[in-house]
Amino acid sequence: MWAMIVKEFRQLRRDRRTLAMMIVLPVLLLVVLGYAASFDVKTITVAVAGPQASVVSATLHAPFEVTVTAPAQGAAWARNELRDGHTEMAVVTGSAHPLVLIDGSQLFAARAALTALSGLERAGASGASTSGASASGAPGGSALPVTPTVQVLYNPGLTTSDIMIPGLCGVVLVFVGTIITSLGVVRERQTGTLEQLAVMPLRPRDVFLGKIVPYFLVATVDLGIVLAVGIAIFGVPFRGNPLVFALGALLFLFVTLGSGVLISSVSQNQGQAIQLAMMTLLPQILLSGLIFPLSSIAAGVRWIAYLLPLTYFNIISRGVMLKAQPLSSLWPSFLFLGLLGAVVVTGATLRFRSYLAPARQRRRSRPAAATQEAGA
Amino acid sequence: MSAEAVDLTVRFGAVTALAGVSLTAPPGRVTAVVGGDGAGKTTLLRCLAGALAPDAGRVVGPAREKIGYLPASSGLYPDLTVTENLDFRAQGYGLPRRVARQRAGEYLERAGLTAAADRLVGRLSGGMRQKLAVIAALLHRPDLLILDEPTTGVDPVSRSGLWWLIARAAADGCAVVLATTYLDEAERCAGVLVLDGGLPLASGSPEEIVAALPGTVRAVPARPAGPAGDRAWRRGGGWRVWEPGPPRGADAGGADAGGPDPGGTGAGGPDASGVAGRPAGLAAGAGSLITPDLQDAVTVAALARQAALAGQSEVARPTGAGTA
Numbered sequence: 001m002w003a004m005i006v007k008e009f010r011q012l013r014r015d016r017r018t019l020a021m022m023i024v025l026p027v028l029l030l031v032v033l034g035y036a037a038s039f040d041v042k043t044i045t046v047a048v049a050g051p052q053a054s055v056v057s058a059t060l061h062a063p064f065e066v067t068v069t070a071p072a073q074g075a076a077w078a079r080n081e082l083r084d085g086h087t088e089m090a091v092v093t094g095s096a097h098p099l100v101l102i103d104g105s106q107l108f109a110a111r112a113a114l115t116a117l118s119g120l121e122r123a124g125a126s127g128a129s130t131s132g133a134s135a136s137g138a139p140g141g142s143a144l145p146v147t148p149t150v151q152v153l154y155n156p157g158l159t160t161s162d163i164m165i166p167g168l169c170g171v172v173l174v175f176v177g178t179i180i181t182s183l184g185v186v187r188e189r190q191t192g193t194l195e196q197l198a199v200m201p202l203r204p205r206d207v208f209l210g211k212i213v214p215y216f217l218v219a220t221v222d223l224g225i226v227l228a229v230g231i232a233i234f235g236v237p238f239r240g241n242p243l244v245f246a247l248g249a250l251l252f253l254f255v256t257l258g259s260g261v262l263i264s265s266v267s268q269n270q271g272q273a274i275q276l277a278m279m280t281l282l283p284q285i286l287l288s289g290l291i292f293p294l295s296s297i298a299a300g301v302r303w304i305a306y307l308l309p310l311t312y313f314n315i316i317s318r319g320v321m322l323k324a325q326p327l328s329s330l331w332p333s334f335l336f337l338g339l340l341g342a343v344v345v346t347g348a349t350l351r352f353r354s355y356l357a358p359a360r361q362r363r364r365s366r367p368a369a370a371t372q373e374a375g376a
Numbered sequence: 377m378s379a380e381a382v383d384l385t386v387r388f389g390a391v392t393a394l395a396g397v398s399l400t401a402p403p404g405r406v407t408a409v410v411g412g413d414g415a416g417k418t419t420l421l422r423c424l425a426g427a428l429a430p431d432a433g434r435v436v437g438p439a440r441e442k443i444g445y446l447p448a449s450s451g452l453y454p455d456l457t458v459t460e461n462l463d464f465r466a467q468g469y470g471l472p473r474r475v476a477r478q479r480a481g482e483y484l485e486r487a488g489l490t491a492a493a494d495r496l497v498g499r500l501s502g503g504m505r506q507k508l509a510v511i512a513a514l515l516h517r518p519d520l521l522i523l524d525e526p527t528t529g530v531d532p533v534s535r536s537g538l539w540w541l542i543a544r545a546a547a548d549g550c551a552v553v554l555a556t557t558y559l560d561e562a563e564r565c566a567g568v569l570v571l572d573g574g575l576p577l578a579s580g581s582p583e584e585i586v587a588a589l590p591g592t593v594r595a596v597p598a599r600p601a602g603p604a605g606d607r608a609w610r611r612g613g614g615w616r617v618w619e620p621g622p623p624r625g626a627d628a629g630g631a632d633a634g635g636p637d638p639g640g641t642g643a644g645g646p647d648a649s650g651v652a653g654r655p656a657g658l659a660a661g662a663g664s665l666i667t668p669d670l671q672d673a674v675t676v677a678a679l680a681r682q683a684a685l686a687g688q689s690e691v692a693r694p695t696g697a698g699t700a
Contacts, residue, residue, distance in 0.1 A: 192449020200468045352465035
């Protein structure tokens with residue numbers, strides 16, 4: 001048994017990546033689950049519109065945080081603020097019963113808002129019946145002077161599947177795009193066929209694209225299945241423009257396929273590729289807003305979320321499917337996704353090229369009896 | 377057309393894999409690159425195939441689509457069938473489907489692989505896989521065929537099948553370069569380049585290499601004592617000892633090269649060239665003078681280099697006296 005133990009430790013020492021993973025993974029999980037994994041929403045951003053906007057703003061206290069007060073604006077503006085994701089709740093004053101709009105696609109913020117509102121209403125009711133004074137002791141702020149009309153938009157039933165399935169589309173794309181692709185490319189290296197590809201009269205671009213296109217198609221089919229099942233069985237709405245969604249998915253797939261190739265180009269075998277791919281998948285699932293709301297992630301860790309492509313795809317897919325967000329209000333997410341894609345795909349192409357055709361870099365085309373000059 | 381590598385140097389970090397190696401592969405001929413592990417055979421072949429750019433030197437050869445390359449790893453997909461592998465290769469080289477199928481069928485038939493056409497390559501035996509790999513490399517009728525140890529680990533029957541394929545390609549006018557660790561295979565080649573630690577050790581036809589052997593070789597029943605023991609190697613049931621001297625080919629070497637062993641009787645009747653170069657003192661009874669073959673010549677070349685590297689002047693000094 002001793003011989004086995006010694007041998008195992010020696011092998012482990014050689015396998016730097018597994019060693020790194022054994023150390024990094026627990027730390028990563030600790031940070032993510034400790035700082036990020038929280039369903040508790042501590043602040044709910046509010047936009048207030050209408051003639052009495054200033055008065056209402058003054059009565060709203062924590063957990064509500066008024067970010068905009070716009071007395072000149074009305075209900076239409078408030079809806080746009082919600083749709084574009086600028087705020088989680090909007091209050092429209094001006095009528096006998098102020099209209100409270102809540103963004104149901106922000107599931108946990110919406111639930112917190114409803115809880116806080118009902119607290120306010122109870123406080124308001126009891127305050128009016130006893131002395132008419134404001135119930136300053138009520139949790140969540142001072143009482144509302146009147147009972148508001150509350151409307152939950154985009155996900156009125158506050159259904160979990162409605163927000164999970166658009167996010168799941170992204171996870172499927174990461175899975176096929178990054179994990180399966182990285183395995184496929186590293187397999188060429190493992191079986192030694194990469195050397196054969198390098199000497200065949202194929203351009204590196206042909207090899208690169210030829211390697212990626214099948215996975216692109218598989219990912220597209222997978223995405224279609226998840227969408228179809230989500231809509232048909234789970235009743236998830238698809239309210240927006242499918243073209244905007246398709247454009248987002250295309251851009252996102254571009255990033256995931258690129259990272260798949262990048263991972264495979266720095267991996268020697270399929271085991272290493274899987275390890276690295278998991279290392280990119282895990283933070284994306286935990287930190288992208290897929291499960292835990294972005295606003296609940298501690299600020300020190302939240303910046304990581306904004307480096308992850310899935311974060312932007314989540315915003316796009318939920319925005320299009322639930323809120324019918326147009327391209328004009330989603331453009332920042334498209335922009336960041338495009339930037340990430342450009343960086344990743346450029347890196348992947350360069351790495352792939354350098355290990356596919358080391359000899360060809362110095363010899364662009366070799367006619368029938370050409371000479372290969374190197375070094376001299 | 378012929379292919380040529382001139383004065384190639386390849387470094388991998390601190391390791392020099394090739395240092396000033398040249399090779400010419402004429403069309404219609406088989407040229408062997410011989411050497412032990414780490415000699416630089418694979419590196420040289422990769423340079424010729426265009427898979428690796430040398431740090432210095434140049435490679436002249438046919439265009440990429442007229443080169444067939446069998447890498448040491450066989451270059452086949454284990455999870456595709458025999459036919460699927462050949463289809464991929466044919467398409468990659470732009471071969472019309474009909475032509476490719478017909479040629480593949482012919483080669484598979486000759487190699488005895490027709491029955492295995494629909495089997496997964498991963499399930500084939502080593503010999504079958506190597507035969508298929510050679511077929512895949514020559515399917516597009518290249519002008520230059522580069523084979524990295526096509527026969528290593530292959531049984532004798534499959535080996536002869538492989539050689540049939542290789543000889544056929546050469547007969548069709550293809551320049552064939554193959555790496556091998558088997559000197560009996562190198563002996564049938566028109567040209568041989570012997571590499572040792574990235575340096576050329578000997579080159580030419582097998583006859584020329586044997587003729588260039590400096591000194592003489594004797595067959596002895598046991599390993600001699602003394603310094604001669606360092607110049608001895610086991611061969612078959614006995615030993616061979618090298619006695620340094622001028623090249624055998626200087627006068628009569630070419631004439632008896634490859635001929636029957638004139639000293640086989642053990643009577644110590646040395647041939648003219650042997651007498652000229654052989655130091656006096658090694659008693660006739662200590663062994664019989666033999667006509668060395670390629671294996672002897674390569675071994676001697678390696679010994680001579682070791683001696684030179686060790687800075688010994690032993691090559692020039694008569695040392696036989698003490699061994700008698």
